[in-house]
Amino acid sequence: MSRDEKKPKAPTIFDIARKSGVSYSTVSRALSGYEFVKSSTREKVLQAARELEYVPNQQARSLAGGRSNMIGVLVPDLSNSYISEIIHGIDDELAKSDYNIILYTTHRHQGKESEYVATMVNSGADGLLLVVPLISSSYLDALHQQDFPYVLLDQMNERKQSLSVIATNRAGAYEATQYLIELGHRHIGFISGLEGLNSATERLAGYKTALSDHGIHLDSEYIVGGDFRVQGGYLATQKLLSLQKPPTAIFASNDMSAFGAIEAIRQHGLHIPDDISVLGFDDLSQASLVYPKLTTVHQPLVEMGREAVIMLLECIEYPAQEMRQTILPTKLIIRDSCAPPAIMMT
Amino acid sequence: MSRDEKKPKAPTIFDIARKSGVSYSTVSRALSGYEFVKSSTREKVLQAARELEYVPNQQARSLAGGRSNMIGVLVPDLSNSYISEIIHGIDDELAKSDYNIILYTTHRHQGKESEYVATMVNSGADGLLLVVPLISSSYLDALHQQDFPYVLLDQMNERKQSLSVIATNRAGAYEATQYLIELGHRHIGFISGLEGLNSATERLAGYKTALSDHGIHLDSEYIVGGDFRVQGGYLATQKLLSLQKPPTAIFASNDMSAFGAIEAIRQHGLHIPDDISVLGFDDLSQASLVYPKLTTVHQPLVEMGREAVIMLLECIEYPAQEMRQTILPTKLIIRDSCAPPAIMMT
DNA sequence: ATGAAAGCGCTAACAC
DNA sequence: GTGTTAGCGCTTTCAT
Numbered sequence: 001m002s003r004d005e006k007k008p009k010a011p012t013i014f015d016i017a018r019k020s021g022v023s024y025s026t027v028s029r030a031l032s033g034y035e036f037v038k039s040s041t042r043e044k045v046l047q048a049a050r051e052l053e054y055v056p057n058q059q060a061r062s063l064a065g066g067r068s069n070m071i072g073v074l075v076p077d078l079s080n081s082y083i084s085e086i087i088h089g090i091d092d093e094l095a096k097s098d099y100n101i102i103l104y105t106t107h108r109h110q111g112k113e114s115e116y117v118a119t120m121v122n123s124g125a126d127g128l129l130l131v132v133p134l135i136s137s138s139y140l141d142a143l144h145q146q147d148f149p150y151v152l153l154d155q156m157n158e159r160k161q162s163l164s165v166i167a168t169n170r171a172g173a174y175e176a177t178q179y180l181i182e183l184g185h186r187h188i189g190f191i192s193g194l195e196g197l198n199s200a201t202e203r204l205a206g207y208k209t210a211l212s213d214h215g216i217h218l219d220s221e222y223i224v225g226g227d228f229r230v231q232g233g234y235l236a237t238q239k240l241l242s243l244q245k246p247p248t249a250i251f252a253s254n255d256m257s258a259f260g261a262i263e264a265i266r267q268h269g270l271h272i273p274d275d276i277s278v279l280g281f282d283d284l285s286q287a288s289l290v291y292p293k294l295t296t297v298h299q300p301l302v303e304m305g306r307e308a309v310i311m312l313l314e315c316i317e318y319p320a321q322e323m324r325q326t327i328l329p330t331k332l333i334i335r336d337s338c339a340p341p342a343i344m345m346t
Numbered sequence: 347m348s349r350d351e352k353k354p355k356a357p358t359i360f361d362i363a364r365k366s367g368v369s370y371s372t373v374s375r376a377l378s379g380y381e382f383v384k385s386s387t388r389e390k391v392l393q394a395a396r397e398l399e400y401v402p403n404q405q406a407r408s409l410a411g412g413r414s415n416m417i418g419v420l421v422p423d424l425s426n427s428y429i430s431e432i433i434h435g436i437d438d439e440l441a442k443s444d445y446n447i448i449l450y451t452t453h454r455h456q457g458k459e460s461e462y463v464a465t466m467v468n469s470g471a472d473g474l475l476l477v478v479p480l481i482s483s484s485y486l487d488a489l490h491q492q493d494f495p496y497v498l499l500d501q502m503n504e505r506k507q508s509l510s511v512i513a514t515n516r517a518g519a520y521e522a523t524q525y526l527i528e529l530g531h532r533h534i535g536f537i538s539g540l541e542g543l544n545s546a547t548e549r550l551a552g553y554k555t556a557l558s559d560h561g562i563h564l565d566s567e568y569i570v571g572g573d574f575r576v577q578g579g580y581l582a583t584q585k586l587l588s589l590q591k592p593p594t595a596i597f598a599s600n601d602m603s604a605f606g607a608i609e610a611i612r613q614h615g616l617h618i619p620d621d622i623s624v625l626g627f628d629d630l631s632q633a634s635l636v637y638p639k640l641t642t643v644h645q646p647l648v649e650m651g652r653e654a655v656i657m658l659l660e661c662i663e664y665p666a667q668e669m670r671q672t673i674l675p676t677k678l679i680i681r682d683s684c685a686p687p688a689i690m691m692t
Numbered sequence: 693a694t695g696a697a698a699g700c701g702c703t704a705a706c707a708c
Numbered sequence: 709g710t711g712t713t714a715g716c717g718c719t720t721t722c723a724t
Contacts (some may be wrong), residue, residue, distance in 0.1 A: 010468050012717055028719060036693060059405040059414065060717030068405065070448070078434040079631075081427065088424040091451050100469075102416070103447045105437050121399040123446075203565050230635075259635050266637075272411035280699045285425075289576075289605050291612075321705045332409040354710045360703055374703060408697030409716045626724060 011052040020048040031056065032066065057210075060269060062124040071099050071312065072120035075131045077107045081284045082254070082301065086131055086153060089305020099126070106132060113167035114139035121148055127312045129153060133197050148235055149315040151308045156198050156325070165307045165326040169199045172297040173206025173251070174331030176279050179295075179332055180249045181214050184340040185277065188216075189240040189247035191226040191233050191257045200228070201251050201282060207323035222247055226257045233260025241268050255284045255296055262290060273339035283333055292336035300328045356396040366394040377402065378412065408470040417445050417658065418466035421477045423453045427630045428600070428647065432477055432499060433652020443659060445472070452478060460485035467494055473658045475499060479543050486509035495661040497654045502544050502671070509661055511653045511672040515545045518643040518676030519552025519597070522625050525641075526595045526677055527560050530686040531623065534562075535593035537582040537603045538570040546574070549599050549627060568593055572603045579606025587614050593685035595623035601630045601642055608636060608683075619685035629679055646674045 008126060013031065017024035030037050030045035032186075038121035062068030071089060075083050087103075094101060102125060104116050113132055117139040120128055128143070128150035143150050152164035180188050183197060190207050193200030204223070211218050224239050226232040233252055237260065240247055250265075258280030262272060270276050272292055280287060280296035287294040307326050315321045359377065359613040363370035368387060376383050376391035394400075399455065408414030419436060421429050433449075440447060448471060450462050459478055463485040466474055474489070474496035486503060489496050498510035526534050537552050539546025552570070557564050570585050572578040579598055586593055596603035596611075604626030609616060616622050618638055626633060626642035653672050661667045 014717080024718090025696075026694055028717095032719075039695060041693080053464070055464045057717050058469040059409045060700090061719075063403075063405045063409055063702090064719040065700065065719075066719055078430060078462075084424060084427070084430045091424050095451070095453075100465075101449045103437075103449045104470075105441070107441070118399070118401045119446075123404040158663050249492070271721080286635055287634050289632055290635055315699085360701080370701095371703080371712075372710055374701095378703080384709060387709080403701050407703075408715090409718090410701075411716065412702040412703050486718085 010057070011054045012057070013054075015052055016045060016048045016054055019052065019244065020044045057157065057309075059124075062126075066126035067126050069099050070081065070102050070123075070125045071309075072102045072104060072123075072125035072128045073131070074113065074120070075104060075117055076105065076133055080106055080256070081286065082256075082282060083131065085095065085284065085301035086305040087146045089302035090129060090309050091305075092302070093306040093309035114142070117143065120223060121146065127151075127316045128138075129308055129312060130155070147319060149312055149319065149321075151312045151315070153304060153308050154199060158195045161323045163311050163321060163323055163325075165304050165328065166198070167299045167304065167328045168330050169202035169299075170206040170209075172281065172299070172332070173203040174210045175206075175330075175332050176251055176281070176297050177207045177210035178214070179334075180232065180277065180338065181216065181277060183249070183277065183338060184250040185220075185247075186216055186239065186341075187245065187247040187249070188222065189225045189237075189250040191236040191240075191252040191261065192223060193226060193253035193257070195225075197228075200253055207251060214246070226253055229256050230255050230260040230263070233257030234264045235260070236263035237261040238268075241265070241270075249314075249338065251278065251279045251281075253281055255280040255282040255287050255294060258294055258296065258337075259286065259290060262294075270336050275342060277338035277341075279338055281330075287333075295338040296333055296334045298331045300330070300331045304328055356403070357400050357535065358403070358443055359400075361398055362391060362394045362400055365398065366390045368533065370643035384492055387549075389511055405470075408472075413472050414470035415445050416448050416471045417655075418450060418469075418471035418474045419450045419477070420450045420452060420459065420462055420466070420474065423440075423452065423481055424451055427603075427632060428602075428628060429477065431647035432629065435653075436475060436655055437651075438648070439652040439655035445659075447612075458460075460488070463489065467492065472660045473497075475654055475658060476501070479540065493665060495658060495663070495665065497658045499650060499654050500545060507669045509657050509667060509671075511650050511674065512544070513645045513650065513674045514676050515645075516552040516555075517643070518627065518678070519549040520556045520679050522597055522627070522643050522678075523553045523556035524560070525680075526623065526625060526684065527562065527598060528593070529684060531593075531595040532558040532562055532687075533565075533568065533591065533593040533595070535570065535583075535586040535596040535598065537569045537570060537586075537598040537607065539599035539603075540574045541571075543574075546599055553597060559589035572599055572606075574600050575602050576606040576609070577585065578608045579603030581606070583607040583610035584614075587616075588610070593622070595625065595684065596623045597627075599627055601626040601628040601633050603639060604640055604642065605632065605636060605682075606653060608640075618683050621688060623684035623687075625632070625684055627676075634681065641681045641684040644677045644679045650674055 013027040014024050017027045027045050030042040031098035104112050132152040142226045152162045224236040226236045250261050252261050258278055261278050271279055280294050287296050359373040360370050363373045373391050376388040452459050477499040498508045500512055570582040572582045597605050598607050604624055607624050618624055626640050629642045629644035633642050
């Protein structure tokens with residue numbers, strides 16, 4: 001060690017026991033809220049704990065078989081506000097309990113999610129919140145086998161036997177597309193999301209259904225690949241604009257893509273929404289920062305985080321949860337980036 | 347428990363010991379990289395561990411006096427990209443080691459930072475990264491007393507005896523102000539940051555110094571209070587614009603404030619940068635998303651996170667670190683929100 | 693209602 | 709170089 005050796009050991013329940021004159025197992029009971037403790041004893045113990053500024057050692061607690069009070073949160077990446085907002089919701093809700101967050105990002109080692117899951121489980125997390133895009137059922141199986149509490153966020157397990165919370169991606173996309181149609185657009189470009197993602201698939205489906213429900217021919221040229229990021233949206237929009245007959249509106253699978261679209265459109269010398277409309281999905285906080293303010297489908301990310309926590313805590317408390325899905329509603333937020341097409345065409 | 351009771355206990359070093367035919371302390375040594383282990387033995391152990399899919403139990407590890415491989419990260423809040431970017435950097439760098447992040451947000455209980463610090467320390471974090479704005483030295487003292495490794499991020503302890511990483515706030519603000527002056531501005535409004543924050547104070551100082559160095563009278567009317575957030579910037583700008591002689595340029599203490607300024611200016615019917623220039627600080631990813639793209643002082647947030655991790659890990663490794671500060675350079679990023687004043691006045 | 697005692701899985705002296 | 713033995717701080721039977 002460095003300078004002085006006087007690391008003042010933190011007080012343990014043993015110290016509390018001495019101070020309050022009871023056995024240390026009684027202290028443990030009093031502290032952990034066990035019901036059969038005389039209330040006078042409990043008071044005495046709590047008092048002593050307070051005076052000693054006692055802080056429980058979570059490691060010991062969970063080693064001994066109790067709760068660790070840690071929730072493992074596995075996310076792909078931190079560079080994305082989409083994730084930040086979800087985490088924000090998780091954090092908010094968790095703050096009400098005394099759970100803490102252990103944060104894992106998979107970007108560290110691509111595809112090693114299962115390893116992370118194993119670590120989290122083995123490191124004593126009481127439950128897991130998974131925001132991992134591409135779910136491989138390998139570790140989901142392991143989780144199930146151990147009856148380990150976890151909740152899937154914004155992702156469905158195809159076998160649907162997980163607790164999960166998602167938003168109405170398809171309906172949201174439908175509503176958005178319909179809005180564009182009602183504005184008079186007949187040529188609506190679509191920037192798709194990351195392949196394989198449930199949300200991406202659903203949003204595309206919503207777009208397609210809306211089109212066909214309104215008797216609009218689906219032009220496959222109008223669907224171009226994006227990646228849920230600014231750059232992808234930018235590139236996709238360039239393609240769209242260079243089409244022989246460019247769309248009069250672009251529906252981007254998420255706001256990030258939409259931001260890229262805005263950029264590309266501006267560079268092309270076109271004006272939003274006069275020359276072309278842009279619509280996003282997510283309603284990130286940036287959406288009202290860009291100019292023009294982005295009309296977009298609000299996905300309740302913060303609330304999804306909250307909801308997932310609620311489900312998880314419930315599942316930890318009462319392990320025999322039946323698997324269910326919470327579906328939160330999306331909502332079209334009309335701002336300034338959409339308008340009727342300049343030249344109405346049918 | 348719920349359905350089946352067959353929770354398959356995770357293998358322990360004891361299982362590895364049996365499988366590889368050595369004592370379990372040897373296993374511990376082999377696994378934790380102790381050097382005096384015959385390499386054939388080590389290989390045998392590692393092999394067995396692999397086959398068993400062994401995952402170490404961190405709780406036990408740290409309880410027994412080893413490392414927990416957890417770094418506690420204390421942040422005020424998650425709703426802010428400024429924080430997100432720092433965390434991003436932390437995460438990036440930490441990914442190279444096998445440390446994990448325990449994330450604490452103080453917004454849960456205002457002013458209870460010390461309690462959090464105590465919890466983190468007591469829960470076996472190997473080190474702390476503190477991004478807490480208003481540092482109360484109360485827990486810093488405790489940390490010092492215990493020789494507990496920690497690094498301050500974007501915050502200085504007035505007594506300067508902590509490891510810390512900050513950016514050149516004052517110089518950055520100076521450069522920015524000077525840029526505005528060189529553009530021809532003589533009436534430069536300043537939206538201040540959150541009171542008490544080191545960065546806020548330094549930026550204001552940089553602004554003032556630049557002004558006086560260029561012989562420009564400091565008009566106290568031009569310095570209006572902000573709070574580092576959009577709303578604060580918005581309100582501050584309204585005040586600035588309603589001045590008898592409004593400034594021709596506004597330097598906001600951070601990008602968030604600048605975004606608010608842009609909004610207010612737009613609502614006022616003015617154009618950026620033709621009618622008035624806006625300059626920010628931080629260079630959040632949003633800065634190039636807004637329109638016009640924000641000219642701002644780049645603060646290397648991601649790198650600050652990285653650097654803090656590097657320092658912390660070093661400090662954990664070699665506890666006898668002398669206290670030092672790493673100062674990372676800011677850089678003026680010229681985009682589209684600044685231009686010479688419409689009417690040159692002296 | 694409370695005390696005693698046995699570990700949880702692991703590291704770190706201490707022996708040999 | 710490797711085995712033996714204590715605990716780390718706590719929860720949880722099992723007694724009483």
